[in-house]
Amino acid sequence: MPAVIVILAVVFGSLNPNFWSGTNMANVSRQMSILALLSLGQTFAILSGGIDLSVGSLLALVSVVCAQQMLNFGLVEGITAGILAGGLAGLINGLVIAKARVPAFIATLGMLVAARGVALTLSGGLPIAGLPREFLVLGAGYLGPFPIPTMLAVAGFVLAHVILSRTRFGRYVYAMGSNEEAAVLSGINVARHKMMVYVVSGLFAGVAGVVLTARVISGQPTLGEVQELYSIAAVVIGGSRITGGVGGIGRTLMGVLVLGILGNGLNLVQVSSYVQNIVIGIIIVGAVYVDLARERRQ
Amino acid sequence: MVPPPSHSPPLLDMRGIVKRFPGVLALNGVDLEVRAGEVHVLLGENGAGKSTLTKTIAGVYRPDAGDMRLDGRPVHLRSPRDAQALGISTIYQEFNLAPDMTVADNVFLGREPLRVRALGIVDRGRLIRQTRDVLATLDAQIDPETLVRHLGVAQQQTVEIAKALSLDARLIVMDEPTAALTSREIERLFDTIRHLTQRGVAIVYISHRLDEVKAIGDRATILRDGAYVATVPVASTSIDEMIRLMVGRDLKDKFPKISAAPGDEALRVERLTRKGVLHDVSFSVRRGEILGLAGLVGSRRTETARAIFGADRLDSGRIFLRGIEVNVRTPADAIDNRIALVPEDRKRHGIFPSLPVRENITLSALGQFSRRGLLDVGRERRRAQEFVSSLRVATPDLERWVVYLSGGNQQKVVIAKWLNTNAEVFLFDEPTRGIDVGGKVEVYRLMGELISRGAAIVMISSDLPEILGMSDRILVMREGRVAGAFDRRDATEETILNCALRGAAPVVPS
Numbered sequence: 097m098p099a100v101i102v103i104l105a106v107v108f109g110s111l112n113p114n115f116w117s118g119t120n121m122a123n124v125s126r127q128m129s130i131l132a133l134l135s136l137g138q139t140f141a142i143l144s145g146g147i148d149l150s151v152g153s154l155l156a157l158v159s160v161v162c163a164q165q166m167l168n169f170g171l172v173e174g175i176t177a178g179i180l181a182g183g184l185a186g187l188i189n190g191l192v193i194a195k196a197r198v199p200a201f202i203a204t205l206g207m208l209v210a211a212r213g214v215a216l217t218l219s220g221g222l223p224i225a226g227l228p229r230e231f232l233v234l235g236a237g238y239l240g241p242f243p244i245p246t247m248l249a250v251a252g253f254v255l256a257h258v259i260l261s262r263t264r265f266g267r268y269v270y271a272m273g274s275n276e277e278a279a280v281l282s283g284i285n286v287a288r289h290k291m292m293v294y295v296v297s298g299l300f301a302g303v304a305g306v307v308l309t310a311r312v313i314s315g316q317p318t319l320g321e322v323q324e325l326y327s328i329a330a331v332v333i334g335g336s337r338i339t340g341g342v343g344g345i346g347r348t349l350m351g352v353l354v355l356g357i358l359g360n361g362l363n364l365v366q367v368s369s370y371v372q373n374i375v376i377g378i379i380i381v382g383a384v385y386v387d388l389a390r391e392r393r394q
Numbered sequence: 395m396v397p398p399p400s401h402s403p404p405l406l407d408m409r410g411i412v413k414r415f416p417g418v419l420a421l422n423g424v425d426l427e428v429r430a431g432e433v434h435v436l437l438g439e440n441g442a443g444k445s446t447l448t449k450t451i452a453g454v455y456r457p458d459a460g461d462m463r464l465d466g467r468p469v470h471l472r473s474p475r476d477a478q479a480l481g482i483s484t485i486y487q488e489f490n491l492a493p494d495m496t497v498a499d500n501v502f503l504g505r506e507p508l509r510v511r512a513l514g515i516v517d518r519g520r521l522i523r524q525t526r527d528v529l530a531t532l533d534a535q536i537d538p539e540t541l542v543r544h545l546g547v548a549q550q551q552t553v554e555i556a557k558a559l560s561l562d563a564r565l566i567v568m569d570e571p572t573a574a575l576t577s578r579e580i581e582r583l584f585d586t587i588r589h590l591t592q593r594g595v596a597i598v599y600i601s602h603r604l605d606e607v608k609a610i611g612d613r614a615t616i617l618r619d620g621a622y623v624a625t626v627p628v629a630s631t632s633i634d635e636m637i638r639l640m641v642g643r644d645l646k647d648k649f650p651k652i653s654a655a656p657g658d659e660a661l662r663v664e665r666l667t668r669k670g671v672l673h674d675v676s677f678s679v680r681r682g683e684i685l686g687l688a689g690l691v692g693s694r695r696t697e698t699a700r701a702i703f704g705a706d707r708l709d710s711g712r713i714f715l716r717g718i719e720v721n722v723r724t725p726a727d728a729i730d731n732r733i734a735l736v737p738e739d740r741k742r743h744g745i746f747p748s749l750p751v752r753e754n755i756t757l758s759a760l761g762q763f764s765r766r767g768l769l770d771v772g773r774e775r776r777r778a779q780e781f782v783s784s785l786r787v788a789t790p791d792l793e794r795w796v797v798y799l800s801g802g803n804q805q806k807v808v809i810a811k812w813l814n815t816n817a818e819v820f821l822f823d824e825p826t827r828g829i830d831v832g833g834k835v836e837v838y839r840l841m842g843e844l845i846s847r848g849a850a851i852v853m854i855s856s857d858l859p860e861i862l863g864m865s866d867r868i869l870v871m872r873e874g875r876v877a878g879a880f881d882r883r884d885a886t887e888e889t890i891l892n893c894a895l896r897g898a899a900p901v902v903p904s
Contacts, residue, residue: 271757274747278737
């Protein structure tokens with residue numbers, strides 16, 4: 097997979113040398129940071145044997161809550177409220193999935209629809225403007241040569257990687273995805289850890305939503321359409337198994353990079369975004385096929 | 395069971411079969427010759443190559459070298475469909491049935507008789523009738539319209555055999571067919587097999603149960619470490635001799651003599667009850683003791699173990715550990731109270747297939763490796779290596795996914811996981827099922843070590859020699875109740891079976 101990324105980069109770089117420019121790199125990474133954050137949360141969900149279809153809508157919900165509370169109370173309060181809104185939605189997902197035992201696909205599908213409804217209701221269907229100018233920095237600013245959203249995504253990757261590979265919770269996520277029944281019989285509190293998985297996913301969506309709101313300096317109830325599907329694509333292209341128990345953050349990083357480089361590269365050679373979608377669709381299926389073929393040969 | 399005159403070519407003739415997988419030579423020049431109408435047993439320890447050989451026969455694998463002839467004519471199987479078309483059927487240990495479809499649907503799956511060919515409309519009348527016919531030849535009282543899900547294991551197996559027959563199978567491979575059957579069902583299966591062989595069908599029969607092999611087999615081919623060892627006539631070969639050929643050494647102690655001085659009471663359960671499942675189950679086990687739990691399939695021994703372990707709920711009853719009453723509501727509670735459950739079905743309930751050996755071993759006690767919230771993988775590795783060495787788990791390294799280990803080694807990994815929790819009471823549910831002779835001895839040796847260190851063991855087993863060989867005391871259950879109890883000295887296979895069937899036996903105070 098890393099080889100694929102290098103090849104893609106070299107190909108696009110040679111087709112349009114602007115690919116390698118600092119500005120381009122900064123722009124791409126800034127744009128991809130939202131999807132990256134969503135994909136991190138999605139990785140937890142998928143590894144545990146579930147899925148989170150609601151994260152795209154959560155961007156909208158978080159955006160609206162963040163903007164409204166920022167206008168009501170202040171910058172920090174708005175940011176906190178937004179992130180917590182994501183976490184709360186995740187908690188609701190978790191309760192439905194772990195306690196009511198509704199399959200994750202269905203539970204998060206319901207949240208996908210409902211959360212957007214909440215966002216539209218709270219905002220009356222209209223954007224919320226008038227956010228403090230300082231907020232823009234979070235979405236559009238730089239820390240040295242690096243865009244702030246990119247740094248946040250990188251921090252997110254590091255944090256997620258540590259959690260998944262070095263904590264008990266992370267180990268239990270893999271165990272649940274590998275064999276949930278054995279996990280129960282091994283003494284793992286599956287219900288509690290499943291809930292935590294969806295809270296984590298919701299919190300990552302919360303951070304992503306706040307950053308996105310900062311970038312457009314307004315609360316938008318229409319954000320995030322289809323983004324949940326791209327987050328799943330990133331996880332799956334990276335090589336994590338859709339049924340859980342196999343994969344990791346490193347793989348998701350690969351998936352995000354592939355999507356990012358592909359999208360940006362095709363833009364630079366002036367391929368229309370419609371055609372890009374066709375390409376991405378083919379890549380999603382192709383990447384999983386290659387992975388499965390490799391596994392079957394074992 | 396009478397083989398045809400030997401001047402006709404054998405039904406199946408495989409010579410010099412070689413099969414390689416990355417990192418392992420599974421079959422190294424294996425020969426197998428099966429005659430029509432014979433029951434040809436395939437013997438060998440786990441990892442000897444039996445499964446690879448049968449999958450080659452079934453068309454799942456293509457050999458890297460060697461040739462295969464059917465009735466003297468060379469064949470090259472490219473897929474299981476080719477094998478089926480040539481009359482080779484396989485009945486796997488885990489049945490290939492669709493539980494939510496009817497018996498008839500399953501028997502003719504993929505070959506349904508059609509009313510209108512072009513539209514693919516199924517002729518249900520013919521489907522049911524033809525299924526009834528096949529079932530009749532097997533003398534089976536099964537309604538073709540029942541959902542497979544509602545059938546017992548033995549009946550499901552009969553459906554599999556019916557499926558094979560409907561394919562006009564001339565050779566049927568049966569992989570551990572008796573693993574989940576009661577003795578009565580085993581007898582019926584043997585009748586069916588005799589019936590089939592009389593019609594000229596050949597059976598390739600894989601089993602670890604050597605006394606059954608003696609009862610039903612004509613010839614046996616022994617494999618060891620992927621190599622062909624010998625083909626022997628079953629009638630004139632003793633079990634000891636078969637074991638020697640399988641293992642390459644004499645296994646004198648099938649059941650290593652274990653005794654430890656029993657100590658204080660370790661576990662006592664009183665009147666465990668769950669409506670419709672368990673009724674007033676009471677018993678106790680002491681430290682250093684093995685309590686064998688015998689009974690027929692359906693006696694609810696597994697449910698008893700799961701209830702003690704907190705995996706299933708109880709309506710009433712008390713559990714005492716070392717004389718102190720405890721409340722075990724979840725497996726986590728059980729682990730805290732030093733109880734371990736090694737489940738019956740390791741694939742479904744015991745192992746984490748996509749996790750490495752190391753993680754499988756440490757999973758139930760991760761607290762031991764946790765420092766300031768982070769896991770110390772180095773420590774995990776060292777601990778896992780200790781168990782891999784002491785239990786002799788055959789794995790190239792600690793990071794290998796457990797799914798790639800053989801059944802016996804997977805079981806050792808599961809046991810290691812529980813050893814790592816420092817449990818004092820071990821509930822073993824069919825601990826040696828699906829494990830080869832050599833592996834069984836190691837599990838028994840392990841159990842001996844556990845009790846010599848003061849653990850208490852409750853061992854559920856359907857293998858009467860195992861129960862008699864390993865237990866200090868034996869408890870017999872029947873339909874969710876305690877039917878009787880025996881001391882080791884007073885028990886025989888007949889008395890246990892009698893008690894298990896009829897619930898009548900002297901109850902020795904425990």
